[in-house]
Amino acid sequence: MTASSTALTLRDPWALVPSLGNLDAYISAVNRLPMLTPEEESTYARRLREHGDLDAAGRLVMSHLRLVVSISRQYLGYGLPQGDLIQEGNVGLMKAVKRFDPDQGVRLVSYAMHWIKAEIHEYILKNWRMVKLATTKAQRKLFFNLRSMKQAFKGDASAADSHRASLSAAEIERVAEELNVKPAEVVEMETRMAGGDVALEPSGSDDGEEAFAPIAYLADDRDEPTRVIESRRRDHLAGDGLLQALEVLDARSRRIVEERWLKVNDDASGGMTLHELAAEYGVSAERIRQIEVAAMKKMRKAMEAVAA
Template identity: 55%
Template sequence: MSDCQALQPIAVTIPGVNLGSYIQAVNSVAVLSAEEERALAERLHQDQDLDAARQLVLAHLRFVVHIAKSYAGYGLPQADLIQEGNIGLMKAVKRFDPTMGVRLVSFAVHWIKAEIHEYVIKNWRIVKVATTKAQRKLFFNLRSMKKDSGHLTMAEAEAIAADLNVSTRDVLEMEGRLLSYDAPLDGSPDDDDERAAQAPIHYLEDHRYDPAVQVEEADWESSSQARLMTAIGNLDARSQAILSRRWLAEEKATLHELADEYGVSAERIRQLEKNAMDKVRAALTA
């Protein structure tokens, strides 16, 4: 059974605009006894019975609501938290083995919280505040472990680090992230002219990649390269060959190698190279 297959039979249970009606509806679904739950799980596990999966999910939606309420402090829509938890519940139902000897709700808690955690971390701030395992642990535990809303002392940070088995540096860094806030990109409508001029929109632009500048630079580079090739083309054949071998080839020739080829001294090759370079520079600056 795929997650999509499991989702279709319970589409009517997705929390919508009227969250109160949804919660009332899921609370009206009877809780399964251990025997009923095991029988449904066996039908799903052995026969891939989607109706059994639907009944298992429906009977446990009330628990998702209960878990989602504990994440209300992050300021995210309750309906979205519940829906993410429902996805975790469906994944748990798909993986539940009735022979394990535990109730589905105990097994599903991990999957429900995992989906809600992922949603909270992705949507609580514009910039993701927790990426490593230690950061995620601190994100969901630090606020409840702090004694007050003020800044942590070093002793408190060290105590929390020891309790959670993370570094003190991680604790202090996460505290800073939790105490920070997202700045509006273009400022607030109530800002005066001076504050509005300091909004991030005015300094986040990278002018190095201005299309007009890029076109201008490309034109200049193309023109310079064309003039360089013309200047080299006006040299005599030997001078062209020496410059090409000394500066344009992937494996540059040495003065002595060219001296042997042309039957002259290395000093003579150096002089020819210098004269050719002078003529090219003069042509480019003319």
């Protein structure tokens, strides 16, 4: 680093870090920032603790940004953007700087490591899946160790067993013993990590007739208020409403409607036909049909009045 850039950094600790741009430029910039000597670190930490000096806090943070970048590389296997991991790690670094006590005899790099990892862990747990996989201490321990231990077991396995994805009973006991958790918790976490997210809604590209997402069968709308009201109204119309609509008809029209639409015999043959009714009343089948159509119109108006 040149003398001019060093002087610029001393005046403004954020000057060398690009505000926008690609990740490589950021990493290159933070790796050029000067490290603090133990004396400088102690001085800045005391200025922050005793006087709330934000410039001192900035210098402590800036000198350890490369630590966050280094730690973030350890978590690239989870498939999350390194830029996001660095961002969360920087939050942990700032928390560490705020709580750092130089009189404890520990360098900030050692103290901050815990805070940086804690923030990155929390980010991974929240974003690796839509549903958070680990909430208890034992689950978190398993989440961040189970995959690496499974890889170790796979490396130790024979060629015949190398295709095996799940843990054997002996391996489950070994993981539980090493991590001081219950075997049942190992099995549960392995099952959680082996599963994947399932979209409730169908994807935009899958718009064919066969598209059938879980939302179609998971939703239970039987107690949805509007459906309850509709169901009650439909039951009322099918019962009392229908009886009131039949009351507006004369005897002949009512009997025609009942025989044609409302009567079901034991043999499932239904009511009388147009010709049978025509023979009974001494008119043509077409006349019976006309009476039926007129009766249905009257009933429809009556039922609309009931529904209103």
